[in-house]
Amino acid sequence: MSQPLRISLAEAVRDAAARLLRQAGWPAARLEAELLLCEAAALPRTALFIDPDQTLNAAEQASFEKLLQRRLEGEPMAYILGRRGFHALELRIAPGVLIPRPETELLVDWAVEIMPAHKPLQCADLGTGSGAIALAMAHARPAWTLYAVERDAAALAVAAGNARRLEVENVCLVQGDWLAGFACESLDLVVANPPYVRTADPHLACGDLRFEPTLALTAGVDGLSAIRRILPQAARVLRPGGRLLLEHGWQQGAEVRDLLRLAGWCGIVTRRDLAGLERATGARRAPRRQPTG
Numbered sequence: 001m002s003q004p005l006r007i008s009l010a011e012a013v014r015d016a017a018a019r020l021l022r023q024a025g026w027p028a029a030r031l032e033a034e035l036l037l038c039e040a041a042a043l044p045r046t047a048l049f050i051d052p053d054q055t056l057n058a059a060e061q062a063s064f065e066k067l068l069q070r071r072l073e074g075e076p077m078a079y080i081l082g083r084r085g086f087h088a089l090e091l092r093i094a095p096g097v098l099i100p101r102p103e104t105e106l107l108v109d110w111a112v113e114i115m116p117a118h119k120p121l122q123c124a125d126l127g128t129g130s131g132a133i134a135l136a137m138a139h140a141r142p143a144w145t146l147y148a149v150e151r152d153a154a155a156l157a158v159a160a161g162n163a164r165r166l167e168v169e170n171v172c173l174v175q176g177d178w179l180a181g182f183a184c185e186s187l188d189l190v191v192a193n194p195p196y197v198r199t200a201d202p203h204l205a206c207g208d209l210r211f212e213p214t215l216a217l218t219a220g221v222d223g224l225s226a227i228r229r230i231l232p233q234a235a236r237v238l239r240p241g242g243r244l245l246l247e248h249g250w251q252q253g254a255e256v257r258d259l260l261r262l263a264g265w266c267g268i269v270t271r272r273d274l275a276g277l278e279r280a281t282g283a284r285r286a287p288r289r290q291p292t293g
């Protein structure tokens with residue numbers, strides 16, 4: 001019986017990158033081929049540079065081909081590998097949770113910059129998904145308590161797994177509908193990367209978005225229905241002077257500022273992401289009104 005042809009790591013990467021580029025047009029084809037191969041062969045990425053002539057055995061080759069097929073069919077790298085880096089952490093990711101985006105790190109950096117580091121602040125992350133924002137903030141600020149709120153039980157289980165594995169102890173997982181379960185004036189900070197894509201947005205049929213949970217992505221015809229629900233709840237639950245930081249679409253800055261202004265929020269500011277796009281807006285809950293008369 002003839003031996004199956006043994007191919008080297010270098011050949012495997014070259015062939016796979018060419019297929020990814022030709023069949024799927026992925027711009028990061030070579031990087032993706034390398035990551036998939038290392039996953040299939042349980043190798044560190046350095047092996048590709050130190051020992052590129054090492055050959056794959058049949059089982060490794062078969063497992064690489066399986067992963068490659070999934071990627072060629074468009075499945076996101078984060079779901080295939082089951083992980084994604086976010087801020088200072090590496091998170092486990094599963095289908096059913098939104099894949100953390102680099103632009104969302106802006107919310108974490110912003111909160112860490114403006115809120116006192118050493119006070120025992122009470123903070124909530126709404127629609128936590130994999131737990132990315134809550135865990136990154138809790139990790140950066142051990143004095144704070146982060147309530148990671150999620151409606152979907154399966155997503156909450158992914159967040160719980162991440163909290164346990166990363167040994168982040170100042171996170172409390174809460175199954176709930178935005179801030180419905182929180183007492184009046186009990187929080188110092190509310191952050192959220194809510195769904196904000198318009199239901200008819202053609203991007204939903206492209207790239208990773210096709211595989212991600214619709215509930216985490218879309219929010220009505222104008223993409224603002226979740227933010228409209230969050231604002232009054234945050235106004236009730238934040239202490240006077242407490243902060244709200246919301247991610248939104250790059251074309252929604254003006255609309256989100258208007259919604260906040262009309263609802264009586266103060267200090268409304270929008271920040272841009274690294275691509276220079278309006279990506280998040282923050283505001284302060286107005287101080288309590290003095291009774292008149």
Ligand code: GLN
Pocket residue numbers: 101193194195196197209216217218
């Ligand atoms: N920023 C994401 C996208 O458009 C959407 C995430 C969200 O809706 N919160 O790809």
